[in-house]
Amino acid sequence: MATTTPHSETTARVINAPTPKRVLIANAKGGSGKTTIATNLSSFFAARDEHCALIDFDPQGSAIQWLQLRQSNRSKIHGVSAFKKSTTQVTRTWYLRNLPAETTKVVIDTPAGLTGMLLNDLVRECDYIVIPVTPSPIDIRATTFFIKELFLTPAFRTNPRRIAVVANRVRKNTLVYSKLELFLKSLKIPFIASFRDTQFYIRASEYGLGIHDLNNAHKSDVTDWQKLVDWIDTH
Ligand SMILES: Nc1ncnc2c1ncn2[C@@H]1O[C@H](COP(=O)(O)OP(=O)(O)OP(=O)(O)O)[C@@H](O)[C@H]1O
């Protein structure tokens, strides 16, 4: 795993380098699945030979810890511990503008309680915002407040980003999921995919993998992930 520093020579962007698509995974509600979505999305991109950078803005460092568990024979993901500011001269979002030149996808994991200046800075530096929501009345309420704040950030108001919601830890055919579906469909935001509640996520995360990397991955889970990836590919 590489950790970008302000003095790293690998960070210079070159003329004709691809413009990376930057995907912010955010919800101020803790435990909605931000890190799970960020790590699975990164490994999905890496599995198809994209140069993916995974930027961790959460001081808990869970995304970077996941990356440290990944074996060296796996497709590479460039990790950045953006929560560690190495010098006072570096702004929080410096890391997003100084990635290896060949980077084609950037996935940004964010902490619970994301609000204010950091939210605004991250919105300014991304192209897509993916909001994971779990089926629970508390999470639905918290997500409503988060979406309101997101829409009111100066960065979003001046330049609205592509935004989508995904349902996470879903058990279909439950009342609480029907309520979540109703809520997500009522938003004027695309509802892209539902990821089921399964231990496969926990098993994969022990090895720095995504769920689709597992030999016994369910086809339907891979199809669900493909929906999110297709949305990013085609927008
Ligand atoms: N689809 C899923 N199926 C089963 N377990 C899941 C799923 N998604 C997330 N989890 C588990 O739920 C817990 C919370 O998920 P995760 O850490 O991704 O949330 P988070 O939003 O990043 O939390 P935090 O706000 O604390 O950073 C973790 O233990 C994770 O393994």
Ligand SMILES: [Mg+2]
């Ligand atoms: Mg997290």
